[in-house]
Amino acid sequence: MNGYDDTDLLRAASAGIRAPSLHNSQPWQFRLHGDAIEILADPSRQLQVADSAGWALRLACGAATYNARLALAVSGRPADVLLAPDPSRPDLIARLTPGRERPPTYTETDLFAAVARRHSHRLPFWPDPVPADVRVRLIEAARSEHAWLDLLVGMTALTGFSEIAHSADRVLRRDLHYQAEMITWAEADTASGGVPSRAAAPVTEHQDLLPQRAFTDRQRATGRDYEPEPLVAILGVATDRRLDQIIAGQALQKVLLTATDAGLSTSMISQPIEVPAARDQLRRSLGRSGYPQLALRIGYGQQAGRPTPPPRPVGGSGAGRRMPTVLTAVPPR
Incomplete structure (x- = not known):
């Protein structure tokens, strides 16, 4: 099948940037590299005191990778995923290459629909137990x-x-x-x-x-x-x-x-x-x-929280060009 293109990159990044991150630091970048989409850690967004070892940065980038996977899957172009594919590049979190085209599963569709609704609810929950x-x-x-x-x-x-x-x-x-x-x-x-x-x-x-x-x-x-x-x-x-x-x-x-x-x-x-x-x-x-x-x-609590201001806007395209990340207003971590 054909490799991923700018449209796929935009689709993956638009979902990826809705992942949670410590202090809503958004420590990720997305780019096309050949026919693959790469998710990279952005060291300029790493918390130097709270996350000096990079644990929270990698956790956030892993969450962004999962969102990107979902976005590609629901478009019918699911990815084969390699995590930390290059030991010499600690900033390279994941490489997504086109897999076999197929319709999305019901679970993928439902979870992708939840991407835009997910946000951290820091107020008290209702007393109803989780079934x-x-x-x-x-x-x-x-x-x-x-x-x-x-x-x-x-x-x-x-x-x-x-x-x-x-x-x-x-x-x-x-x-x-x-x-x-x-x-x-x-x-x-x-x-x-x-x-x-x-x-x-x-x-x-x-x-x-x-x-x-x-x-x-x-x-x-x-x-x-x-x-x-x-x-x-x-x-x-x-x-x-x-x-x-x-x-x-x-x-x-x-x-x-x-x-x-x-x-x-x-x-x-x-x-x-x-x-x-x-x-x-x-x-x-x-x-x-x-x-x-x-x-x-x-x-259980109110899910429709007020959106935060938009994080960094998505900009730039083309193979090998890094994209700053964010298209729309999204909830904070």
Whole structure:
């Protein structure tokens, strides 16, 4: 079949840029290279304090890769995917080459429809429990992308996670460089990315089970406490190489889109992953030999949140030319 062209590149990038990223940093680029579409990490968008090792950057680029795969699949031009194809190019996350043409599956169509609807919901969820069959779908979504998803059940498990998460959050809050970097990504109502105050969670209160990022000093409305027993999920992979983090990003995005397709809202909790001691404690608490990559808060809430300003606009085309990324207004991480 013919190779991918500018139309395919635009289609893949337009979906890819709707992936989540730490502080909505959008650390990706897309380009045509020969007949392939390449997803590259953008080191200029890497968080130098919060993500000095590049874990969050690779997770975000993996999620963008999954969205790009979906976009190509629903167009009838699915991709064969090579992750981290060139050891000498750590910035090269994935290379997508044309596979056998076929109609999209029902699952691909449904998940692609969820791409534009997915956003992080940082406000309190409603008390409705997540049904058992939907929980199974979320677990299977991670497994199908070579990751695992552990759902924390019962207050003993939730309280243990809460202690780990709050401890990690306190460590990060004491780091003045970390806080200064986060402030630079707050109130970013421009095309540069970041999390505007209207999309941020209100200030954490002493009774809250889970910590929230301090992107705003807004207080919550009276009577709007966070849910006392949320569904918390831990996403992980078997090992912790650069490749594994890209794999985890793809699995993360499939889980998020599966949740969105099921009418659920989500937000992400990364503090326990950002602090090595907390991450190790979390891994041991799960009884897992693998490595946690992110925690998710899942429940029912208003999905039609206000869009953020558009990230970086897509521009340029042609083989070998890098594309800055973003077409339309999309929700922040």
